[in-house]
Amino acid sequence: MEGLRVLELYSGIGGMHYALKESGITAQVVAAIDINTTANQIYTHNFPDTTLWNKTIEGITLDDFNKLPFDMLLMSPPCQPFTRIGLQGDIADPRTKSFLYILDLLPRLSRLPRFILLENVKGFESSSARDRLVKTLMECGYTFQEIMVSPTSVGIPNSRLRYFLTAKLSAENGSTQSSKILDAFPHPAESGSPERNAALDPPHPATCQPEEDMQGGHVLYKQETKIDAQRKLSQNNDLSVRQIQDFLEPQREVNVEHYLLPPRTLLRYALLLDIVQPTCRRSVCFTKGYGRYVEGTGSVLQCCTETEMEKVFRGLDQLSEEEKLQQLLKLQLRYFTPREVANLMGFPQSFSFPKQISTKQKYRVLGNSLNVVVVSRLLQLLVS
Incomplete structure:
Protein backbone atom coordinates (compact mmCIF):
# COMPACT_ATOMS: atom_id res chain seq x y z
CA MET A 1 0.00 0.00 0.00
CA GLU A 2 1.19 3.51 -0.77
CA GLY A 3 1.90 5.71 2.21
CA LEU A 4 -1.31 7.03 3.77
CA ARG A 5 -1.72 10.71 4.55
CA VAL A 6 -3.09 11.00 8.08
CA LEU A 7 -4.80 13.90 9.88
CA GLU A 8 -4.65 13.69 13.67
CA LEU A 9 -7.30 15.73 15.49
CA TYR A 10 -7.23 16.31 19.26
CA SER A 11 -3.65 15.07 19.02
CA GLY A 12 -2.78 15.45 22.70
CA ILE A 13 0.65 13.98 23.53
CA GLY A 14 0.69 11.88 20.35
CA GLY A 15 -0.94 8.60 21.36
CA MET A 16 -2.56 8.16 17.95
CA HIS A 17 0.71 9.01 16.19
CA TYR A 18 2.60 6.42 18.22
CA ALA A 19 -0.14 3.85 17.53
CA LEU A 20 0.23 4.54 13.82
CA LYS A 21 3.99 3.92 14.06
CA GLU A 22 3.42 0.80 16.16
CA SER A 23 0.96 -0.58 13.61
CA GLY A 24 3.60 -0.79 10.90
CA ILE A 25 1.31 0.97 8.41
CA THR A 26 3.19 3.07 5.88
CA ALA A 27 1.86 6.53 6.69
CA GLN A 28 2.67 10.16 7.29
CA VAL A 29 0.87 12.46 9.70
CA VAL A 30 0.37 15.54 7.53
CA ALA A 31 -0.97 17.63 10.41
CA ALA A 32 -1.86 17.34 14.08
CA ILE A 33 -4.30 19.72 15.81
CA ASP A 34 -4.76 20.51 19.50
CA ILE A 35 -5.22 23.54 21.74
CA ASN A 36 -3.65 22.14 24.92
CA THR A 37 -0.35 24.00 25.20
CA THR A 38 1.25 21.47 27.57
CA ALA A 39 0.27 18.53 25.37
CA ASN A 40 1.53 20.41 22.32
CA GLN A 41 4.94 20.94 23.92
CA ILE A 42 5.20 17.20 24.53
CA TYR A 43 3.97 16.35 21.04
CA THR A 44 6.49 18.66 19.38
CA HIS A 45 9.26 17.31 21.63
CA ASN A 46 8.57 13.78 20.35
CA PHE A 47 7.52 14.61 16.78
CA PRO A 48 9.47 17.74 15.84
CA ASP A 49 9.01 17.15 12.10
CA THR A 50 5.20 16.94 12.22
CA THR A 51 3.15 20.05 11.45
CA LEU A 52 1.22 20.92 14.63
CA TRP A 53 -1.59 23.47 14.55
CA ASN A 54 -2.17 25.08 17.94
CA LYS A 55 -5.68 26.28 17.18
CA THR A 56 -9.33 25.35 17.65
CA ILE A 57 -10.74 22.93 15.11
CA GLU A 58 -13.65 25.28 14.49
CA GLY A 59 -11.12 27.91 13.44
CA ILE A 60 -9.94 25.77 10.53
CA THR A 61 -11.92 26.30 7.35
CA LEU A 62 -13.16 23.75 4.87
CA ASP A 63 -10.66 25.17 2.39
CA ASP A 64 -7.84 24.62 4.89
CA PHE A 65 -8.79 20.94 5.24
CA ASN A 66 -9.06 20.51 1.48
CA LYS A 67 -5.54 21.89 1.02
CA LEU A 68 -4.08 18.91 2.88
CA PRO A 69 -5.94 15.93 1.41
CA PHE A 70 -5.78 13.04 3.86
CA ASP A 71 -6.55 9.32 3.58
CA MET A 72 -7.09 8.66 7.26
CA LEU A 73 -8.70 10.67 10.06
CA LEU A 74 -7.75 9.90 13.66
CA MET A 75 -9.55 11.61 16.53
CA SER A 76 -10.27 11.40 20.24
CA PRO A 77 -12.82 14.18 20.95
CA PRO A 78 -13.25 15.61 24.47
CA CYS A 79 -14.75 12.95 26.73
CA GLN A 80 -16.10 15.17 29.54
CA PRO A 81 -19.57 15.57 27.96
CA PHE A 82 -20.09 11.80 28.15
CA THR A 83 -18.70 10.74 31.54
CA ARG A 84 -21.03 9.97 34.42
CA ILE A 85 -19.01 12.08 36.84
CA GLY A 86 -19.62 15.09 34.62
CA LEU A 87 -22.88 16.82 33.74
CA GLN A 88 -23.44 14.50 30.76
CA GLY A 89 -24.24 17.47 28.58
CA ASP A 90 -23.66 15.45 25.41
CA ILE A 91 -24.15 17.67 22.34
CA ALA A 92 -25.37 20.55 24.55
CA ASP A 93 -21.92 20.72 26.18
CA PRO A 94 -19.80 23.44 24.53
CA ARG A 95 -16.88 20.99 24.42
CA THR A 96 -18.67 18.97 21.71
CA LYS A 97 -18.79 22.02 19.43
CA SER A 98 -15.60 21.11 17.59
CA PHE A 99 -16.74 17.51 17.05
CA LEU A 100 -20.07 18.64 15.60
CA TYR A 101 -18.11 21.01 13.36
CA ILE A 102 -16.11 18.04 12.03
CA LEU A 103 -19.33 16.13 11.31
CA ASP A 104 -20.63 19.14 9.41
CA LEU A 105 -17.44 19.44 7.35
CA LEU A 106 -16.95 15.76 6.54
CA PRO A 107 -19.62 15.45 3.78
CA ARG A 108 -18.36 18.67 2.18
CA LEU A 109 -14.70 17.66 1.84
CA SER A 110 -13.44 17.58 -1.73
CA ARG A 111 -12.13 14.09 -1.00
CA LEU A 112 -13.43 11.86 1.78
CA PRO A 113 -10.80 10.06 3.90
CA ARG A 114 -10.71 6.33 3.24
CA PHE A 115 -10.35 5.43 6.93
CA ILE A 116 -11.57 6.92 10.21
CA LEU A 117 -10.78 5.90 13.79
CA LEU A 118 -12.41 7.52 16.83
CA GLU A 119 -11.78 6.86 20.52
CA ASN A 120 -13.82 7.98 23.51
CA VAL A 121 -15.02 6.94 26.98
CA LYS A 122 -17.78 4.54 27.91
CA GLY A 123 -20.95 6.56 27.63
CA PHE A 124 -20.22 7.90 24.17
CA GLU A 125 -21.89 4.91 22.52
CA SER A 126 -25.27 5.84 24.00
CA SER A 127 -24.94 9.56 23.27
CA SER A 128 -26.60 11.83 20.73
CA ALA A 129 -23.12 12.72 19.50
CA ARG A 130 -22.59 9.08 18.56
CA ASP A 131 -25.94 9.03 16.76
CA ARG A 132 -24.96 12.07 14.71
CA LEU A 133 -21.59 10.49 13.92
CA VAL A 134 -23.21 7.28 12.66
CA LYS A 135 -25.78 9.18 10.63
CA THR A 136 -23.05 11.26 8.97
CA LEU A 137 -20.90 8.20 8.22
CA MET A 138 -23.81 6.34 6.62
CA GLU A 139 -24.76 9.36 4.52
CA CYS A 140 -21.15 9.60 3.30
CA GLY A 141 -21.03 5.94 2.31
CA TYR A 142 -18.93 4.52 5.14
CA THR A 143 -19.24 1.11 6.72
CA PHE A 144 -18.23 1.09 10.37
CA GLN A 145 -17.66 -1.05 13.42
CA GLU A 146 -17.94 -0.13 17.10
CA ILE A 147 -16.27 -1.95 19.97
CA MET A 148 -15.44 -1.57 23.66
CA VAL A 149 -11.87 -2.67 24.41
CA SER A 150 -9.58 -2.68 27.45
CA PRO A 151 -5.75 -2.99 27.46
CA THR A 152 -6.08 -6.22 29.46
CA SER A 153 -7.04 -7.82 26.14
CA VAL A 154 -3.56 -7.18 24.77
CA GLY A 155 -1.84 -8.43 27.92
CA ILE A 156 -1.37 -5.08 29.64
CA PRO A 157 -2.27 -5.10 33.36
CA ASN A 158 -4.33 -1.93 33.31
CA SER A 159 -8.09 -1.43 33.08
CA ARG A 160 -9.01 1.33 30.63
CA LEU A 161 -12.20 0.25 28.90
CA ARG A 162 -12.87 2.55 25.97
CA TYR A 163 -15.25 2.97 23.04
CA PHE A 164 -13.76 2.79 19.55
CA LEU A 165 -15.28 3.28 16.13
CA THR A 166 -13.47 2.31 12.94
CA ALA A 167 -14.91 3.25 9.55
CA LYS A 168 -13.91 2.85 5.93
CA LEU A 169 -15.47 3.93 2.67
CA SER A 170 -17.66 1.18 1.26
CA ALA A 171 -15.37 0.93 -1.76
CA GLU A 172 -12.69 -0.35 0.62
CA ASN A 173 -14.06 -3.92 0.44
CA GLY A 174 -16.56 -3.62 3.23
CA SER A 175 -16.26 -3.23 6.98
CA THR A 176 -14.21 -5.11 9.49
CA GLN A 177 -16.36 -7.90 10.85
CA SER A 178 -17.20 -7.98 14.55
CA SER A 179 -15.80 -11.48 14.89
CA LYS A 180 -12.44 -10.43 13.47
CA ILE A 181 -12.18 -7.52 15.88
CA LEU A 182 -13.10 -9.66 18.86
CA ASP A 183 -10.66 -12.36 17.74
CA ALA A 184 -7.94 -9.72 17.74
CA PHE A 185 -8.80 -8.78 21.33
CA PRO A 186 -9.31 -12.08 23.16
CA HIS A 187 -10.65 -11.22 26.57
CA PRO A 188 -8.73 -12.55 29.57
CA ALA A 189 -10.66 -14.93 31.80
CA GLU A 190 -11.74 -12.47 34.46
CA SER A 191 -14.48 -14.05 36.47
CA GLY A 192 -17.18 -11.54 37.28
CA SER A 193 -15.24 -8.72 35.69
CA PRO A 194 -17.27 -5.80 34.32
CA GLU A 195 -14.66 -5.31 31.62
CA ARG A 196 -15.91 -7.34 28.71
CA ASN A 197 -14.79 -6.57 25.19
CA ALA A 198 -17.87 -6.22 23.06
CA ALA A 199 -18.59 -5.29 19.50
CA LEU A 200 -21.44 -2.83 19.64
CA ASP A 201 -24.12 -3.33 16.99
CA PRO A 202 -26.19 -1.50 18.03
CA PRO A 203 -24.63 0.00 21.17
CA HIS A 204 -26.18 -1.14 24.40
CA PRO A 205 -26.28 1.34 27.30
CA ALA A 206 -25.93 -1.49 29.82
CA THR A 207 -22.38 -2.16 28.60
CA CYS A 208 -21.36 1.30 29.59
CA GLN A 209 -21.05 1.82 33.30
CA PRO A 210 -18.72 4.74 33.94
CA GLU A 211 -15.05 3.91 34.32
CA GLU A 212 -15.03 5.57 37.72
CA ASP A 213 -17.83 3.33 38.99
CA MET A 214 -16.34 0.00 38.04
CA GLN A 215 -12.58 0.08 37.81
CA GLY A 216 -11.97 -0.56 41.51
CA GLY A 217 -10.98 2.96 42.48
CA HIS A 218 -13.89 3.21 44.90
CA VAL A 219 -13.35 -0.26 46.37
CA LEU A 220 -11.72 -0.25 49.78
CA TYR A 221 -9.42 -3.00 50.93
CA LYS A 222 -11.31 -3.78 54.15
CA GLN A 223 -14.68 -2.80 52.72
CA GLU A 224 -14.54 -4.64 49.41
CA THR A 225 -17.15 -7.28 48.81
Whole structure:
Protein backbone atom coordinates (compact mmCIF):
# COMPACT_ATOMS: atom_id res chain seq x y z
CA MET A 1 0.00 0.00 0.00
CA GLU A 2 1.19 3.51 -0.77
CA GLY A 3 1.90 5.71 2.21
CA LEU A 4 -1.31 7.03 3.77
CA ARG A 5 -1.72 10.71 4.55
CA VAL A 6 -3.09 11.00 8.08
CA LEU A 7 -4.80 13.90 9.88
CA GLU A 8 -4.65 13.69 13.67
CA LEU A 9 -7.30 15.73 15.49
CA TYR A 10 -7.23 16.31 19.26
CA SER A 11 -3.65 15.07 19.02
CA GLY A 12 -2.78 15.45 22.70
CA ILE A 13 0.65 13.98 23.53
CA GLY A 14 0.69 11.88 20.35
CA GLY A 15 -0.94 8.60 21.36
CA MET A 16 -2.56 8.16 17.95
CA HIS A 17 0.71 9.01 16.19
CA TYR A 18 2.60 6.42 18.22
CA ALA A 19 -0.14 3.85 17.53
CA LEU A 20 0.23 4.54 13.82
CA LYS A 21 3.99 3.92 14.06
CA GLU A 22 3.42 0.80 16.16
CA SER A 23 0.96 -0.58 13.61
CA GLY A 24 3.60 -0.79 10.90
CA ILE A 25 1.31 0.97 8.41
CA THR A 26 3.19 3.07 5.88
CA ALA A 27 1.86 6.53 6.69
CA GLN A 28 2.67 10.16 7.29
CA VAL A 29 0.87 12.46 9.70
CA VAL A 30 0.37 15.54 7.53
CA ALA A 31 -0.97 17.63 10.41
CA ALA A 32 -1.86 17.34 14.08
CA ILE A 33 -4.30 19.72 15.81
CA ASP A 34 -4.76 20.51 19.50
CA ILE A 35 -5.22 23.54 21.74
CA ASN A 36 -3.65 22.14 24.92
CA THR A 37 -0.35 24.00 25.20
CA THR A 38 1.25 21.47 27.57
CA ALA A 39 0.27 18.53 25.37
CA ASN A 40 1.53 20.41 22.32
CA GLN A 41 4.94 20.94 23.92
CA ILE A 42 5.20 17.20 24.53
CA TYR A 43 3.97 16.35 21.04
CA THR A 44 6.49 18.66 19.38
CA HIS A 45 9.26 17.31 21.63
CA ASN A 46 8.57 13.78 20.35
CA PHE A 47 7.52 14.61 16.78
CA PRO A 48 9.47 17.74 15.84
CA ASP A 49 9.01 17.15 12.10
CA THR A 50 5.20 16.94 12.22
CA THR A 51 3.15 20.05 11.45
CA LEU A 52 1.22 20.92 14.63
CA TRP A 53 -1.59 23.47 14.55
CA ASN A 54 -2.17 25.08 17.94
CA LYS A 55 -5.68 26.28 17.18
CA THR A 56 -9.33 25.35 17.65
CA ILE A 57 -10.74 22.93 15.11
CA GLU A 58 -13.65 25.28 14.49
CA GLY A 59 -11.12 27.91 13.44
CA ILE A 60 -9.94 25.77 10.53
CA THR A 61 -11.92 26.30 7.35
CA LEU A 62 -13.16 23.75 4.87
CA ASP A 63 -10.66 25.17 2.39
CA ASP A 64 -7.84 24.62 4.89
CA PHE A 65 -8.79 20.94 5.24
CA ASN A 66 -9.06 20.51 1.48
CA LYS A 67 -5.54 21.89 1.02
CA LEU A 68 -4.08 18.91 2.88
CA PRO A 69 -5.94 15.93 1.41
CA PHE A 70 -5.78 13.04 3.86
CA ASP A 71 -6.55 9.32 3.58
CA MET A 72 -7.09 8.66 7.26
CA LEU A 73 -8.70 10.67 10.06
CA LEU A 74 -7.75 9.90 13.66
CA MET A 75 -9.55 11.61 16.53
CA SER A 76 -10.27 11.40 20.24
CA PRO A 77 -12.82 14.18 20.95
CA PRO A 78 -13.25 15.61 24.47
CA CYS A 79 -14.75 12.95 26.73
CA GLN A 80 -16.10 15.17 29.54
CA PRO A 81 -19.57 15.57 27.96
CA PHE A 82 -20.09 11.80 28.15
CA THR A 83 -18.70 10.74 31.54
CA ARG A 84 -21.03 9.97 34.42
CA ILE A 85 -19.01 12.08 36.84
CA GLY A 86 -19.62 15.09 34.62
CA LEU A 87 -22.88 16.82 33.74
CA GLN A 88 -23.44 14.50 30.76
CA GLY A 89 -24.24 17.47 28.58
CA ASP A 90 -23.66 15.45 25.41
CA ILE A 91 -24.15 17.67 22.34
CA ALA A 92 -25.37 20.55 24.55
CA ASP A 93 -21.92 20.72 26.18
CA PRO A 94 -19.80 23.44 24.53
CA ARG A 95 -16.88 20.99 24.42
CA THR A 96 -18.67 18.97 21.71
CA LYS A 97 -18.79 22.02 19.43
CA SER A 98 -15.60 21.11 17.59
CA PHE A 99 -16.74 17.51 17.05
CA LEU A 100 -20.07 18.64 15.60
CA TYR A 101 -18.11 21.01 13.36
CA ILE A 102 -16.11 18.04 12.03
CA LEU A 103 -19.33 16.13 11.31
CA ASP A 104 -20.63 19.14 9.41
CA LEU A 105 -17.44 19.44 7.35
CA LEU A 106 -16.95 15.76 6.54
CA PRO A 107 -19.62 15.45 3.78
CA ARG A 108 -18.36 18.67 2.18
CA LEU A 109 -14.70 17.66 1.84
CA SER A 110 -13.44 17.58 -1.73
CA ARG A 111 -12.13 14.09 -1.00
CA LEU A 112 -13.43 11.86 1.78
CA PRO A 113 -10.80 10.06 3.90
CA ARG A 114 -10.71 6.33 3.24
CA PHE A 115 -10.35 5.43 6.93
CA ILE A 116 -11.57 6.92 10.21
CA LEU A 117 -10.78 5.90 13.79
CA LEU A 118 -12.41 7.52 16.83
CA GLU A 119 -11.78 6.86 20.52
CA ASN A 120 -13.82 7.98 23.51
CA VAL A 121 -15.02 6.94 26.98
CA LYS A 122 -17.78 4.54 27.91
CA GLY A 123 -20.95 6.56 27.63
CA PHE A 124 -20.22 7.90 24.17
CA GLU A 125 -21.89 4.91 22.52
CA SER A 126 -25.27 5.84 24.00
CA SER A 127 -24.94 9.56 23.27
CA SER A 128 -26.60 11.83 20.73
CA ALA A 129 -23.12 12.72 19.50
CA ARG A 130 -22.59 9.08 18.56
CA ASP A 131 -25.94 9.03 16.76
CA ARG A 132 -24.96 12.07 14.71
CA LEU A 133 -21.59 10.49 13.92
CA VAL A 134 -23.21 7.28 12.66
CA LYS A 135 -25.78 9.18 10.63
CA THR A 136 -23.05 11.26 8.97
CA LEU A 137 -20.90 8.20 8.22
CA MET A 138 -23.81 6.34 6.62
CA GLU A 139 -24.76 9.36 4.52
CA CYS A 140 -21.15 9.60 3.30
CA GLY A 141 -21.03 5.94 2.31
CA TYR A 142 -18.93 4.52 5.14
CA THR A 143 -19.24 1.11 6.72
CA PHE A 144 -18.23 1.09 10.37
CA GLN A 145 -17.66 -1.05 13.42
CA GLU A 146 -17.94 -0.13 17.10
CA ILE A 147 -16.27 -1.95 19.97
CA MET A 148 -15.44 -1.57 23.66
CA VAL A 149 -11.87 -2.67 24.41
CA SER A 150 -9.58 -2.68 27.45
CA PRO A 151 -5.75 -2.99 27.46
CA THR A 152 -6.08 -6.22 29.46
CA SER A 153 -7.04 -7.82 26.14
CA VAL A 154 -3.56 -7.18 24.77
CA GLY A 155 -1.84 -8.43 27.92
CA ILE A 156 -1.37 -5.08 29.64
CA PRO A 157 -2.27 -5.10 33.36
CA ASN A 158 -4.33 -1.93 33.31
CA SER A 159 -8.09 -1.43 33.08
CA ARG A 160 -9.01 1.33 30.63
CA LEU A 161 -12.20 0.25 28.90
CA ARG A 162 -12.87 2.55 25.97
CA TYR A 163 -15.25 2.97 23.04
CA PHE A 164 -13.76 2.79 19.55
CA LEU A 165 -15.28 3.28 16.13
CA THR A 166 -13.47 2.31 12.94
CA ALA A 167 -14.91 3.25 9.55
CA LYS A 168 -13.91 2.85 5.93
CA LEU A 169 -15.47 3.93 2.67
CA SER A 170 -17.66 1.18 1.26
CA ALA A 171 -15.37 0.93 -1.76
CA GLU A 172 -12.69 -0.35 0.62
CA ASN A 173 -14.06 -3.92 0.44
CA GLY A 174 -16.56 -3.62 3.23
CA SER A 175 -16.26 -3.23 6.98
CA THR A 176 -14.21 -5.11 9.49
CA GLN A 177 -16.36 -7.90 10.85
CA SER A 178 -17.20 -7.98 14.55
CA SER A 179 -15.80 -11.48 14.89
CA LYS A 180 -12.44 -10.43 13.47
CA ILE A 181 -12.18 -7.52 15.88
CA LEU A 182 -13.10 -9.66 18.86
CA ASP A 183 -10.66 -12.36 17.74
CA ALA A 184 -7.94 -9.72 17.74
CA PHE A 185 -8.80 -8.78 21.33
CA PRO A 186 -9.31 -12.08 23.16
CA HIS A 187 -10.65 -11.22 26.57
CA PRO A 188 -8.73 -12.55 29.57
CA ALA A 189 -10.66 -14.93 31.80
CA GLU A 190 -11.74 -12.47 34.46
CA SER A 191 -14.48 -14.05 36.47
CA GLY A 192 -17.18 -11.54 37.28
CA SER A 193 -15.24 -8.72 35.69
CA PRO A 194 -17.27 -5.80 34.32
CA GLU A 195 -14.66 -5.31 31.62
CA ARG A 196 -15.91 -7.34 28.71
CA ASN A 197 -14.79 -6.57 25.19
CA ALA A 198 -17.87 -6.22 23.06
CA ALA A 199 -18.59 -5.29 19.50
CA LEU A 200 -21.44 -2.83 19.64
CA ASP A 201 -24.12 -3.33 16.99
CA PRO A 202 -26.19 -1.50 18.03
CA PRO A 203 -24.63 0.00 21.17
CA HIS A 204 -26.18 -1.14 24.40
CA PRO A 205 -26.28 1.34 27.30
CA ALA A 206 -25.93 -1.49 29.82
CA THR A 207 -22.38 -2.16 28.60
CA CYS A 208 -21.36 1.30 29.59
CA GLN A 209 -21.05 1.82 33.30
CA PRO A 210 -18.72 4.74 33.94
CA GLU A 211 -15.05 3.91 34.32
CA GLU A 212 -15.03 5.57 37.72
CA ASP A 213 -17.83 3.33 38.99
CA MET A 214 -16.34 0.00 38.04
CA GLN A 215 -12.58 0.08 37.81
CA GLY A 216 -11.97 -0.56 41.51
CA GLY A 217 -10.98 2.96 42.48
CA HIS A 218 -13.89 3.21 44.90
CA VAL A 219 -13.35 -0.26 46.37
CA LEU A 220 -11.72 -0.25 49.78
CA TYR A 221 -9.42 -3.00 50.93
CA LYS A 222 -11.31 -3.78 54.15
CA GLN A 223 -14.68 -2.80 52.72
CA GLU A 224 -14.54 -4.64 49.41
CA THR A 225 -17.15 -7.28 48.81
CA LYS A 226 -16.43 -10.94 48.27
CA ILE A 227 -17.13 -10.42 44.56
CA ASP A 228 -14.56 -7.61 44.43
CA ALA A 229 -11.95 -9.79 46.09
CA GLN A 230 -12.69 -12.71 43.77
CA ARG A 231 -12.46 -10.47 40.72
CA LYS A 232 -9.05 -9.16 41.75
CA LEU A 233 -7.84 -12.67 42.50
CA SER A 234 -9.05 -13.87 39.12
CA GLN A 235 -7.29 -10.98 37.35
CA ASN A 236 -4.05 -11.68 39.20
CA ASN A 237 -4.21 -15.35 38.20
CA ASP A 238 -4.74 -14.63 34.52
CA LEU A 239 -1.49 -15.60 32.82
CA SER A 240 -2.54 -13.95 29.53
CA VAL A 241 -1.84 -10.61 31.22
CA ARG A 242 1.70 -9.56 32.11
CA GLN A 243 2.80 -8.59 35.60
CA ILE A 244 3.06 -5.01 36.81
CA GLN A 245 6.80 -5.43 37.37
CA ASP A 246 7.33 -5.68 33.60
CA PHE A 247 6.24 -2.03 33.32
CA LEU A 248 8.16 -0.54 36.26
CA GLU A 249 11.26 1.60 35.98
CA PRO A 250 14.51 0.07 37.31
CA GLN A 251 14.72 0.79 41.04
CA ARG A 252 18.01 2.61 40.62
CA GLU A 253 16.29 5.11 38.32
CA VAL A 254 13.40 5.95 40.64
CA ASN A 255 13.68 8.34 43.57
CA VAL A 256 11.18 6.39 45.67
CA GLU A 257 11.06 9.10 48.33
CA HIS A 258 9.63 11.50 45.76
CA TYR A 259 6.68 9.21 45.00
CA LEU A 260 5.82 7.83 48.45
CA LEU A 261 2.32 8.71 49.64
CA PRO A 262 2.59 11.42 52.33
CA PRO A 263 1.49 10.57 55.89
CA ARG A 264 -1.53 12.88 55.66
CA THR A 265 -2.80 11.03 52.57
CA LEU A 266 -2.21 7.63 54.18
CA LEU A 267 -4.14 8.55 57.32
CA ARG A 268 -7.06 10.09 55.49
CA TYR A 269 -7.40 7.84 52.46
CA ALA A 270 -5.80 4.48 53.34
CA LEU A 271 -9.05 2.59 52.88
CA LEU A 272 -9.70 4.24 49.52
CA LEU A 273 -6.48 3.04 47.93
CA ASP A 274 -6.35 0.41 45.23
CA ILE A 275 -3.09 -1.27 46.19
CA VAL A 276 -1.15 -3.51 43.81
CA GLN A 277 2.15 -5.37 44.09
CA PRO A 278 4.80 -5.84 41.37
CA THR A 279 3.58 -9.39 40.75
CA CYS A 280 -0.05 -8.33 40.25
CA ARG A 281 -1.63 -8.56 36.80
CA ARG A 282 -4.10 -5.73 37.31
CA SER A 283 -4.29 -2.00 38.02
CA VAL A 284 -7.14 0.46 37.80
CA CYS A 285 -7.48 3.24 35.26
CA PHE A 286 -5.15 6.21 35.68
CA THR A 287 -6.94 9.55 35.36
CA LYS A 288 -5.72 13.12 35.02
CA GLY A 289 -6.12 13.61 38.79
CA TYR A 290 -3.55 10.95 39.69
CA GLY A 291 -1.05 12.15 42.26
CA ARG A 292 -3.38 14.93 43.45
CA TYR A 293 -6.58 13.05 44.29
CA VAL A 294 -6.92 9.53 45.64
CA GLU A 295 -10.37 8.15 45.00
CA GLY A 296 -10.76 6.53 41.60
CA THR A 297 -7.64 8.06 40.03
CA GLY A 298 -5.38 5.00 39.75
CA SER A 299 -3.60 2.26 41.69
CA VAL A 300 -0.66 2.70 44.05
CA LEU A 301 2.27 0.32 44.36
CA GLN A 302 3.22 -1.61 47.49
CA CYS A 303 7.02 -1.55 47.57
CA CYS A 304 7.54 -3.61 50.72
CA THR A 305 5.99 -6.90 49.63
CA GLU A 306 7.27 -8.78 52.70
CA THR A 307 4.61 -7.00 54.75
CA GLU A 308 1.20 -8.65 54.57
CA MET A 309 -1.45 -6.10 53.67
CA GLU A 310 -4.16 -7.90 55.63
CA LYS A 311 -2.13 -7.66 58.84
CA VAL A 312 -1.61 -3.94 58.33
CA PHE A 313 -5.31 -3.21 57.80
CA ARG A 314 -6.67 -5.56 60.46
CA GLY A 315 -8.00 -3.48 63.35
CA LEU A 316 -6.61 -0.30 61.85
CA ASP A 317 -9.63 1.77 62.90
CA GLN A 318 -9.00 0.93 66.55
CA LEU A 319 -5.50 2.39 66.62
CA SER A 320 -4.37 5.90 67.46
CA GLU A 321 -3.32 8.20 64.61
CA GLU A 322 0.36 7.58 65.30
CA GLU A 323 -0.04 3.79 65.54
CA LYS A 324 -2.14 3.75 62.39
CA LEU A 325 0.50 5.70 60.49
CA GLN A 326 3.29 3.38 61.65
CA GLN A 327 1.30 0.39 60.39
CA LEU A 328 0.61 1.93 57.00
CA LEU A 329 4.20 3.06 56.51
CA LYS A 330 5.28 -0.59 56.63
CA LEU A 331 3.77 -1.10 53.17
CA GLN A 332 5.91 1.64 51.59
CA LEU A 333 3.10 2.71 49.26
CA ARG A 334 4.07 4.93 46.33
CA TYR A 335 2.55 6.40 43.22
CA PHE A 336 3.51 4.97 39.86
CA THR A 337 5.94 7.33 38.14
CA PRO A 338 4.79 9.13 34.98
CA ARG A 339 7.13 6.90 32.95
CA GLU A 340 5.51 3.80 34.46
CA VAL A 341 2.02 5.11 33.71
CA ALA A 342 3.16 5.76 30.14
CA ASN A 343 4.49 2.19 29.98
CA LEU A 344 1.12 0.80 31.10
CA MET A 345 -0.54 2.92 28.42
CA GLY A 346 1.62 1.35 25.73
CA PHE A 347 3.90 4.30 24.96
CA PRO A 348 7.30 3.18 23.62
CA GLN A 349 10.57 3.88 25.40
CA SER A 350 11.34 6.50 22.76
CA PHE A 351 8.52 8.64 24.21
CA SER A 352 9.76 11.29 26.64
CA PHE A 353 8.77 14.54 28.31
CA PRO A 354 10.49 17.92 27.88
CA LYS A 355 12.41 18.94 31.00
CA GLN A 356 10.09 21.84 31.80
CA ILE A 357 6.99 19.61 32.20
CA SER A 358 6.11 19.10 35.88
CA THR A 359 5.08 15.77 37.40
CA LYS A 360 1.55 17.09 37.91
CA GLN A 361 1.34 18.07 34.23
CA LYS A 362 2.67 14.66 33.17
CA TYR A 363 -0.03 12.82 35.11
CA ARG A 364 -2.68 15.14 33.75
CA VAL A 365 -1.85 14.67 30.06
CA LEU A 366 -1.37 10.91 30.47
CA GLY A 367 -4.77 10.64 32.13
CA ASN A 368 -6.29 12.31 29.06
CA SER A 369 -4.47 10.04 26.62
CA LEU A 370 -5.20 6.57 25.21
CA ASN A 371 -3.63 3.13 25.10
CA VAL A 372 -1.22 3.00 22.17
CA VAL A 373 -1.18 -0.80 21.75
CA VAL A 374 -4.97 -1.10 21.59
CA VAL A 375 -5.24 1.63 18.94
CA SER A 376 -2.39 0.08 16.98
CA ARG A 377 -4.23 -3.25 16.76
CA LEU A 378 -7.40 -1.51 15.62
CA LEU A 379 -5.51 0.41 12.92
CA GLN A 380 -4.02 -2.82 11.61
CA LEU A 381 -7.50 -4.36 11.37
CA LEU A 382 -8.93 -1.25 9.77
CA VAL A 383 -6.37 -1.05 6.99
CA SER A 384 -5.89 -4.79 6.39
